[in-house]
Amino acid sequence: MRMRFEVLGPVRMCDGGVAEPSTGSMRRTLLAVLLARANEPVPVPTLLEALWGSPAEHGASRLQVHVHRLRRELDDPERLTHEAAGYRLRVEQDELDASMFTALLGEALGEPDPTRAAQTLRRALGFWRGRPYQEVDLPDLAPEVERLTEQRLLAVEELYDAELRAGRHDAVVGELEEAVHRHPLRERLAGLLMLALHRSGRHADAMAEYQRACQVLNDELGLDPGPELRALHDQISGGRAAEPAGRAPAPSQLPRTTGTFIGRDHPLSELDRIVDEITDAVPITVISGTAGVGKTALALRWARRVERRFPDGRLYTDLRGFGSDSPADPGDVLAGWLRALGVDGKDVPLQVAERAARLRSLLDCKRVLLFLDNAVSAEQVRPLLPGASGCAVVVTSRDQLTGLVVGDGAQRVELDRMGLDEARLLMKELLGDLITDDGAVDELIERCARLPLALRVAAERVRRQGHHGLGRIVAEFSSARDRLDLLDGDDPQARLRTVFGASYRHLSASEATLFRMLGLHPGREVDACSLTALAGGADVRTTHRGLAALARAHLVEEVAGKRFRLHDLLAGYAAELVDTTETAGQQREALRRLCDYYLQATTHATGFLAPGALPPRAQRFEVPPMRDHEDAARWLEGERELLVRLADTAEGAFDHYAVGFAAALDVALDFGWHVDEAVRVHGKARVVAARTGDRDGEVMALRGLGVAHLRRTEFGKAHRLLDRALELARGPARTAGVLLGMGELCMATGRAETALEHLHRSTRLYQEAGLPLLALRPMVCLGRLHRRRRRHRASMECLLEASRVAAEHRHPPAEAGAACALAALYRDLGRYEEAAEQAERALVLARRTRLRSLEGVALHRLGSIRRCQGDHARAWQAHLAALTFARQVRSATLEAMTLTAMAETHGAMGDAEKATRCHLHALGVAGSGSGHYARARAHTGLGDLHEAAGRHDTATRHWGTAARLYENVGAPEAADLRRRLDEEITRSLPC
Incomplete structure (x- = not known):
C-alpha cells in the first residue's frame, strides 16, 4: 500500500496500516511544514524558525537529528531529500488528503450533473477530521489553514447547491440547518436553507430564516444582507423561487475550457470585484488586450468559476469581430438567445430593437451571465445588454470599447502579456520533464513575447521533437521574422499572422501606415515626433491620434512619457508588412527623414548643454518640447542608445550621418561618462571623415576620441589623438575645444605649466569666438589646477567668476562644475560648512541634469568634507555611494x-x-x-x-x-x- 499523509485534522501519516499521529511535537511540526510545501524545497532557516522560533545556535545539527528520525518513519527515506535550497518532501497527489480533497472539489465544480457533483463533494468532505493542521500552531501555516478552511466551506455550499439542483430539498433541510448553525455568517448557506425550506413548502420558515440572517449579520458585523440574499428574499416573497413543473432547463452555452490555465490572479480578482461591487445596475466588464494574449481563456475561466452564481443560465456568443468572417449581426445573436431561453422560433420578433426588448423582459428578475466574445465595437454589443441587475455581462475585445465604458458604465480589465513567472508556470505545465534548461525556457518565453497563444504553439513544436526539442526551437526562434513562420500552427485560428492580420485589417489607411512604420523604426520605444518624420506625416497631432487608435486596438503598447512600443512578434509582423507594402526606395527615404530628424533634435538638445558648440540645423521637423537643460539632458539620455546605434550602423549612402551624430552627441556622451560609446561613435566618425575629406568632422572626432581615451586613463593614445586634432583644427572654436582636452590631459599627467598654457588659451579663444559659456569649462579646470598647486587665491578668483557667469546665464553644467571645484577649495581652506554646501549643490545639479561625469566626483568630495567635519556616519554614506558609482561607470x-x-x-x-x-x-x-x-x-x-x-x-x-x-x-x-x-x-x- 502507498504512504498516506493527513493534514485535514491532526497531522498523521501511515505506511500501509492505520494512520497514527506523528510522535513527538518537534517531528510533528517538521512534518507539517514539509507537507504544507510538499514537493518544494523548504529553506533550513524556515524550518529552524518553525521548530525553535529562531535560527538557534547549533540549530542545523539539531534539525538533522529530527530529519533523520522522520526519514525512518517513511516508506522510502529518499522521499525526504536535502538540496541547496533546503529540504524537500516528495508526496504524490493521491497520498495527501488535502490534495485529494482539492482535486475532488475541482472535479465537482466542473461537473454539470448535480447528482454526480453532490456525490463527488461528499467524497471530498469525507477527508475532513477536524481543523487543518490541528495541534500544530505556526504563523507560517496560518495562510494554508485559512485557505483549506475556506475551501471546505465552499465545498459545503456547493454540496447543498448541487443537492437542491437535483431536487433533494426535503432531504437536506436538516443538514443545512446544522451547517447554518455552525456558520451563521455565511450568507450563501443561509440562502440555500431559505431555498430548501421554500421548495419544501415551508414558506414562513424561509422568511423567518431571512430575518434570522439579517439579525445575525447586523449584530455581529453591523451589516445588512448582500445583494444575492436580498434578491432571493424578493423572489421567494414574490413566489418566483419555486421551480415550476416542466420548466425548461437553464441555457448553459459556455464553450469547453482548455486543459491548461495558469496565473492571471489579478484580472480574475478584478472581475470578481466588479460583479461584487455593482448592485443597482448590470455589471458590464470589458476584457481588452492584444491578439493572442488570452482574453477568451480568462473570461471563460472566470465564467466557469462563477457560473453557480447565475442559476438561470449562461449565454455565449462569438461576435467574430476580428476573424476572417464578417462580424456577427446583433439581431442574429438575439434570435438565437431568445430561442435558448424558451421562445418559439415563430414568436421571435423581426426587428432588432424588439428582440432586444424581449430579451430584457425574459431576463428580468433572473440571474444570467452573458459572455460576448471577440466584440468589434460598442454598437455591436449594446443591443445584447440586459436590463436586470441580477445579470452580468463580460465582453472580450482587442479594442478598448471606450464607448461602452463611457456610455454604458462598463468597467475595463486590461489583460497584459503574461509575466515571466506566469509564463514559466505555463511552460512547465505544457512541457513537464521536457524542460532541461531553465535558461532556454526563459529565452523561448521572451521570443514568444510572453503571449499565451505563441507559447502554446511553441510548446507543441517542442513536444513534437521530444527531449532535444527545446534547444532546437530556441535556436530556430532567433530571427523575429522566422518566428512568425514557426508560430503558424495547423489550426488557422492559432496562426499568429492570422490573428495579427485580423486586427490590422480594421485600421484606416493612415493608421495602417503608422503601424508599418513602427516596424521600420530602429528604436524599441517610439515617440510621435520621430514617427511623424519617419512616416512623412503632416503634423505630430495627427500622429498622436493615430497612435491612440493603435493603442485602443492593442496593436501598440503605450509606455511612460507618451512613448509607444511593439512587442517582438508584432514588430516582426509590422516589418513584414513594410517589406511587402513599401518599396526599397520608399524605405530608404523614410529612414533618411528619420536620421535628419534625430540630427536636428540632438543638435537642439546639445544647444542647452553646450550653447554654441554646434551650428544650428534647419528646422524641418517638430521636435519634443525642451524648456531647459534638464529637459534636454533627459531627452538625450532617453534616446542615447538609439542615437549611438544610428551612428554605429550608418553605411553606404548614410555614412555621413556617422560624422553628424558623433559631433551632436559629443557633449552628451562626455557629460554622461559613456566612454565606451564615445570610443565607438568617434572612432567610426574619424574613419568616415578622413575618407570623405571632412576636415572639421575629423577634428571633432579626433578630439572626442582623445577625450574618451583620457577618461579611460589611456594617456598615450589620448595625447596622439589630441595632437593630431590640434594640427588639423581651424578657427578659434575648434582650436579651443582641442586645447581644453589637451589641458585636461596635461593636468592628469602632471604637466602643470603646459596645462595652464592650454587652458588659458582655450578660455581666450572661446571668448574671442563669442562663446562665453563654453569658456567656463576651461576656466573651471584652471581653478582646479590652481587649487591643486595651492594657489588658493588664483583658484578662488577663477571659480567664483565661473560660478557667477554660469548662474547669470542659468547654465547648470558650469554651475555644477564650479560648485564641485569650490567644495574642494573650501575644504582645503578649512571652511567646511561652505565646502559641504557647495558639494551638496554640485550633487543636486549633477543629478538633475544627468552630469554623471561630475556626480561621482561630488559624492567623493562630500565624503571627505563630512570626515573633516567629524561626521563619520554621513561621510561613510557618501563614500559608499561614490564607490558604487565609480564601479558602475568603471x-x-x-x-x-x-x-x-x-x-x-x-x-x-x-x-x-x-x-x-x-x-x-x-x-x-x-x-x-x-x-x-x-x-x-x-x-x-x-x-x-x-x-x-x-x-x-x-x-x-x-x-x-x-x-x-x-x-x-x-x-x-x-x-x-x-x-x-x-x-x-x-x-x-x-x-
Whole structure:
C-alpha cells in the first residue's frame, strides 16, 4: 500500500496500516511544514524558525537529528531529500488528503450533473477530521489553514447547491440547518436553507430564516444582507423561487475550457470585484488586450468559476469581430438567445430593437451571465445588454470599447502579456520533464513575447521533437521574422499572422501606415515626433491620434512619457508588412527623414548643454518640447542608445550621418561618462571623415576620441589623438575645444605649466569666438589646477567668476562644475560648512541634469568634507555611494580615490586595520600606469599608519614612494613629504 499523509485534522501519516499521529511535537511540526510545501524545497532557516522560533545556535545539527528520525518513519527515506535550497518532501497527489480533497472539489465544480457533483463533494468532505493542521500552531501555516478552511466551506455550499439542483430539498433541510448553525455568517448557506425550506413548502420558515440572517449579520458585523440574499428574499416573497413543473432547463452555452490555465490572479480578482461591487445596475466588464494574449481563456475561466452564481443560465456568443468572417449581426445573436431561453422560433420578433426588448423582459428578475466574445465595437454589443441587475455581462475585445465604458458604465480589465513567472508556470505545465534548461525556457518565453497563444504553439513544436526539442526551437526562434513562420500552427485560428492580420485589417489607411512604420523604426520605444518624420506625416497631432487608435486596438503598447512600443512578434509582423507594402526606395527615404530628424533634435538638445558648440540645423521637423537643460539632458539620455546605434550602423549612402551624430552627441556622451560609446561613435566618425575629406568632422572626432581615451586613463593614445586634432583644427572654436582636452590631459599627467598654457588659451579663444559659456569649462579646470598647486587665491578668483557667469546665464553644467571645484577649495581652506554646501549643490545639479561625469566626483568630495567635519556616519554614506558609482561607470581613478578617502575615514575612527586594507585595495585598483594622485595618497596614508604603529622603516618607504609619485605630476605635496623624510632621517641619526 502507498504512504498516506493527513493534514485535514491532526497531522498523521501511515505506511500501509492505520494512520497514527506523528510522535513527538518537534517531528510533528517538521512534518507539517514539509507537507504544507510538499514537493518544494523548504529553506533550513524556515524550518529552524518553525521548530525553535529562531535560527538557534547549533540549530542545523539539531534539525538533522529530527530529519533523520522522520526519514525512518517513511516508506522510502529518499522521499525526504536535502538540496541547496533546503529540504524537500516528495508526496504524490493521491497520498495527501488535502490534495485529494482539492482535486475532488475541482472535479465537482466542473461537473454539470448535480447528482454526480453532490456525490463527488461528499467524497471530498469525507477527508475532513477536524481543523487543518490541528495541534500544530505556526504563523507560517496560518495562510494554508485559512485557505483549506475556506475551501471546505465552499465545498459545503456547493454540496447543498448541487443537492437542491437535483431536487433533494426535503432531504437536506436538516443538514443545512446544522451547517447554518455552525456558520451563521455565511450568507450563501443561509440562502440555500431559505431555498430548501421554500421548495419544501415551508414558506414562513424561509422568511423567518431571512430575518434570522439579517439579525445575525447586523449584530455581529453591523451589516445588512448582500445583494444575492436580498434578491432571493424578493423572489421567494414574490413566489418566483419555486421551480415550476416542466420548466425548461437553464441555457448553459459556455464553450469547453482548455486543459491548461495558469496565473492571471489579478484580472480574475478584478472581475470578481466588479460583479461584487455593482448592485443597482448590470455589471458590464470589458476584457481588452492584444491578439493572442488570452482574453477568451480568462473570461471563460472566470465564467466557469462563477457560473453557480447565475442559476438561470449562461449565454455565449462569438461576435467574430476580428476573424476572417464578417462580424456577427446583433439581431442574429438575439434570435438565437431568445430561442435558448424558451421562445418559439415563430414568436421571435423581426426587428432588432424588439428582440432586444424581449430579451430584457425574459431576463428580468433572473440571474444570467452573458459572455460576448471577440466584440468589434460598442454598437455591436449594446443591443445584447440586459436590463436586470441580477445579470452580468463580460465582453472580450482587442479594442478598448471606450464607448461602452463611457456610455454604458462598463468597467475595463486590461489583460497584459503574461509575466515571466506566469509564463514559466505555463511552460512547465505544457512541457513537464521536457524542460532541461531553465535558461532556454526563459529565452523561448521572451521570443514568444510572453503571449499565451505563441507559447502554446511553441510548446507543441517542442513536444513534437521530444527531449532535444527545446534547444532546437530556441535556436530556430532567433530571427523575429522566422518566428512568425514557426508560430503558424495547423489550426488557422492559432496562426499568429492570422490573428495579427485580423486586427490590422480594421485600421484606416493612415493608421495602417503608422503601424508599418513602427516596424521600420530602429528604436524599441517610439515617440510621435520621430514617427511623424519617419512616416512623412503632416503634423505630430495627427500622429498622436493615430497612435491612440493603435493603442485602443492593442496593436501598440503605450509606455511612460507618451512613448509607444511593439512587442517582438508584432514588430516582426509590422516589418513584414513594410517589406511587402513599401518599396526599397520608399524605405530608404523614410529612414533618411528619420536620421535628419534625430540630427536636428540632438543638435537642439546639445544647444542647452553646450550653447554654441554646434551650428544650428534647419528646422524641418517638430521636435519634443525642451524648456531647459534638464529637459534636454533627459531627452538625450532617453534616446542615447538609439542615437549611438544610428551612428554605429550608418553605411553606404548614410555614412555621413556617422560624422553628424558623433559631433551632436559629443557633449552628451562626455557629460554622461559613456566612454565606451564615445570610443565607438568617434572612432567610426574619424574613419568616415578622413575618407570623405571632412576636415572639421575629423577634428571633432579626433578630439572626442582623445577625450574618451583620457577618461579611460589611456594617456598615450589620448595625447596622439589630441595632437593630431590640434594640427588639423581651424578657427578659434575648434582650436579651443582641442586645447581644453589637451589641458585636461596635461593636468592628469602632471604637466602643470603646459596645462595652464592650454587652458588659458582655450578660455581666450572661446571668448574671442563669442562663446562665453563654453569658456567656463576651461576656466573651471584652471581653478582646479590652481587649487591643486595651492594657489588658493588664483583658484578662488577663477571659480567664483565661473560660478557667477554660469548662474547669470542659468547654465547648470558650469554651475555644477564650479560648485564641485569650490567644495574642494573650501575644504582645503578649512571652511567646511561652505565646502559641504557647495558639494551638496554640485550633487543636486549633477543629478538633475544627468552630469554623471561630475556626480561621482561630488559624492567623493562630500565624503571627505563630512570626515573633516567629524561626521563619520554621513561621510561613510557618501563614500559608499561614490564607490558604487565609480564601479558602475568603471572609473578606476575615482574608485581608487574613494577607497583612499574611506581609508582616511577609518583612520579617523581609530580602525587602523580597515584603513590599511582600504589603502592597499586602492593601490590595486589604481594600478601602476595611472591614478598618480590616488596612489600617492594611498602610500602617504600607509606611511602614516605604519609610523603610528612604530614601524618607522616601512613608513619611510611608503612616504618615499608617495613623494616620487607626487613629483611625477608636479604636486606640491612632494615637498611636504621630502621635509618629513628629512626630519625622520635627522631623528634617526645618533646623537
